[in-house]
Amino acid sequence: MPEQPRxxxxxxxxxxxxxxxxxxxxxVLLALALxxxxxxxxxxxxxxxxxxxxxxxxxxxxxVSYANSSSSDFTVLFRKGGVKVGTGPLSSNRYETSLHADxxxxxxRLATGGAVVDERWRSPLLTFNVNGAPAPEQAASIAExxxxxxxxxxxxxxxxxxxxxxxxxxxxxxxxxxxxxxxxEFVTPRAxxxxxCTWQTRESxxxxxxxxxxEARPCPSPGAPPGPVTYWKTQLRYEPRPSSPGAAxxxxxxxxxxxxxxxxxxxxxxxxxxxxxxxxxxTILISGxxxxxxxxxxxxxxxxxxxxxxxxxxxxxxxDQQLAQAPGVPMFAAGPNAALESSVQRSxxxxxxxxxxxxxxxxxxxxxxxxSDTQLYLKFKALVYLHPEAAVWLGDFVQSAHxxxxxxxxxxxxxxxxxxEQAQAxxxxxxxxxxxxxRTAAYLITMLAQAPxxxxxxxxxxxxxAFGSPAGPLAQSARLSLGTMALHLRSRAxxxxxxxxxxxxxxxxxxxxxxxxxxxxxxxxxxxxxRALPAIDAMLTAANPNIRGTxxxxxxxxxxxxxxxxxxxxxxxxxxxxxxxxxxTALSDRAPTAATFAAERRAFAKDTNVLVRIRAxxxxxxxxxxxxxxxxxxxxxxxxxxxxxxxxxxxxxxxxPQ
Numbered sequence: 014m015p016e017q018p019r020x021x022x023x024x025x026x027x028x029x030x031x032x033x034x035x036x037x038x039x040x041v042l043l044a045l046a047l048x049x050x051x052x053x054x055x056x057x058x059x060x061x062x063x064x065x066x067x068x069x070x071x072x073x074x075x076x077v078s079y080a081n082s083s084s085s086d087f088t089v090l091f092r093k094g095g096v097k098v099g100t101g102p103l104s105s106n107r108y109e110t111s112l113h114a115d116x117x118x119x120x121x122r123l124a125t126g127g128a129v130v131d132e133r134w135r136s137p138l139l140t141f142n143v144n145g146a147p148a149p150e151q152a153a154s155i156a157e158x159x160x161x162x163x164x165x166x167x168x169x170x171x172x173x174x175x176x177x178x179x180x181x182x183x184x185x186x187x188x189x190x191x192x193x194x195x196x197x198e199f200v201t202p203r204a205x206x207x208x209x210c211t212w213q214t215r216e217s218x219x220x221x222x223x224x225x226x227x228e229a230r231p232c233p234s235p236g237a238p239p240g241p242v243t244y245w246k247t248q249l250r251y252e253p254r255p256s257s258p259g260a261a262x263x264x265x266x267x268x269x270x271x272x273x274x275x276x277x278x279x280x281x282x283x284x285x286x287x288x289x290x291x292x293x294x295x296t297i298l299i300s301g302x303x304x305x306x307x308x309x310x311x312x313x314x315x316x317x318x319x320x321x322x323x324x325x326x327x328x329x330x331x332x333d334q335q336l337a338q339a340p341g342v343p344m345f346a347a348g349p350n351a352a353l354e355s356s357v358q359r360s361x362x363x364x365x366x367x368x369x370x371x372x373x374x375x376x377x378x379x380x381x382x383x384x385s386d387t388q389l390y391l392k393f394k395a396l397v398y399l400h401p402e403a404a405v406w407l408g409d410f411v412q413s414a415h416x417x418x419x420x421x422x423x424x425x426x427x428x429x430x431x432x433x434e435q436a437q438a439x440x441x442x443x444x445x446x447x448x449x450x451x452r453t454a455a456y457l458i459t460m461l462a463q464a465p466x467x468x469x470x471x472x473x474x475x476x477x478x479a480f481g482s483p484a485g486p487l488a489q490s491a492r493l494s495l496g497t498m499a500l501h502l503r504s505r506a507x508x509x510x511x512x513x514x515x516x517x518x519x520x521x522x523x524x525x526x527x528x529x530x531x532x533x534x535x536x537x538x539x540x541x542x543x544r545a546l547p548a549i550d551a552m553l554t555a556a557n558p559n560i561r562g563t564x565x566x567x568x569x570x571x572x573x574x575x576x577x578x579x580x581x582x583x584x585x586x587x588x589x590x591x592x593x594x595x596x597x598t599a600l601s602d603r604a605p606t607a608a609t610f611a612a613e614r615r616a617f618a619k620d621t622n623v624l625v626r627i628r629a630x631x632x633x634x635x636x637x638x639x640x641x642x643x644x645x646x647x648x649x650x651x652x653x654x655x656x657x658x659x660x661x662x663x664x665x666x667x668x669x670p671q
Contacts, residue, residue, distance in 0.1 A: 408439025432464025541570025
């Protein structure tokens with residue numbers, strides 16, 4: 014389509030004299046592979062008979078400034094006796110992105126129950142960095158979406174029901190634009206509540222559906238003439254994300270905790286959003302553990318309104334007709350997105366080849382890990398994802414790579430993280446080839462355990478090492494990794510997961526000493542299976558507190574009320590501080606309940622061990638969004654009798670010592 018004025022419309026629909034409007038723009042991007050969105054749906058039904066105030070051709074242009082920084086660290090999921098993914102490129106990732114542009118929205122046609130709006134960006138300035146280094150391939154893929162029109166189907170209350178993109182826009186580019194457009198939704202109340210100063214809605218963004226509250230500050234006086242009103246929009250809570258049946262990744266409970274608010278000014282006389290500013294943050298937890306954090310800052314100003322020139326409008330309408338058969342992309346789509354993942358990996362790999370990557374790998378060897386090493390790891394990961402056959406020669410490389418070198422960690426990490434059948438086979442062969450060096454082989458075993466869908470051959474290889482090798486790092490790593498494989502298979506292949514758990518339980522019952530029992534309990538903890546509860550429960554009364562502590566830790570992922578009860582009981586009554594500390598740590602790995610929160614409060618108030626009190630206090634603070642008393646408890650702890658507790662409380666709240 015020829016270049017045309019970037020059109021943006023802060024669309025508004027009138028509902029009993031009030032307009033239903035909204036403005037779109039950016040949202041956070043913690044992991045682009047999870048990005049998606051769906052139309053905002055209000056708790057109340059939209060007013061019947063609502064129509065858009067805008068006519069075909071109406072357009073408005075906004076200056077948009079968007080910046081997002083996010084970080085993720087999934088290694089915390091394996092901190093308790095589980096697989097250690099080590100340091101370097103696998104530890105964590107940081108993303109920074111920004112977009113500065115004018116957004117113009119134009120109504121191109123009215124449709125049943127809403128309108129179709131052309132979304133265009135003018136002179137976009139976009140940046141995208143990974144771990145402090147520019148990521149040009151991803152940036153180019155994203156920028157493609159800002160250079161072509163998208164068509165949003167709008168409903169009268171101001172929400173987007175779907176978007177249609179040019180076929181040339183990659184799924185990564187689509188995801189980014191949806192992320193941007195989701196942040197600025199301003200959803201108006203139903204007709205019966207048109208004069209309300211506060212209302213709640215159900216909306217969606219890339220992290221899922223959430224409840225939002227709108228509050229006028231100040232509330233206009235009754236009978237006041239329509240004009241600009243300032244509103245605070247606050248995300249209250251996210252709904253639990255649905256599981257993906259058959260998904261390769263293990264299904265662990267994920268929670269998104271929003272914070273912050275946006276300040277929007279809406280002009281009711283002209284039915285337009287005139288500005289929006291704010292900072293919002295989101296904390297991502299899996300099984301109660303923080304794995305990611307995101308901060309988004311947004312500033313939007315209305316620049317001008319008017320009518321699209323006839324020629325430009327005709328071009329937009331023609332392009333809209335050309336894309337009529339393109340599927341509407343929902344703003345939120347639960348579950349895996351293979352097209353998006355492939356797009357991300359293609360943009361990451363860019364023009365690199367086997368030879369160019371090997372040259373970069375040789376240059377990285379022997380140097381401290383840095384942003385360039387992370388980029389190299391991501392490129393090898395993309396290579397394995399897009400070209401599974403490459404796993405064969407990468408496996409050969411791993412078999413001979415220096416045991417302590419960067420290259421081994423980068424390539425083995427890429428193979429394990431992708432974890433397709435070819436990558437697993439390559440790691441299994443490398444483990445066999447390097448079995449003479451138990452520590453190196455143990456590291457490769459932990460990488461194999463990262464595969465989201467363990468193959469039968471991989472499981473059998475580790476079972477042979479776990480139960481057929483002498484005691485040592487090789488057998489220990491294999492047993493722990495088998496537990497992790499059982500967790501990965503828990504939803505995908507329950508029968509195979511049960512077989513692994515039964516084998517570990519059998520070994521636990523036959524264990525000859527406490528060290529072996531501790532090792533096998535840790536492996537069962539990685540499995541997170543209710544099937545192991547009787548065997549674990551039998552160890553909760555052991556005389557050795559180290560066995561009791563490991564058994565308590567093994568309950569952290571077991572999805573059972575009995576496990577929760579045992580953890581709360583151990584936290585508040587076990588005579589050994591090490592056991593109580595393990596119980597407090599295990600509870601921090603689970604979604605909180607009223608019973609576990611009460612146990613943590615009691616432990617903080619009455620426990621004689623300062624480490625137990627600090628661990629309980631940290632989890633109380635982590636659950637402050639679910640339990641209103643949490644903030645008060647932690648703020649009071651700033652004046653606790655223990656200097657260590659006071660220091661911990663200040664660190665949690667950010668308060669400086671007086």
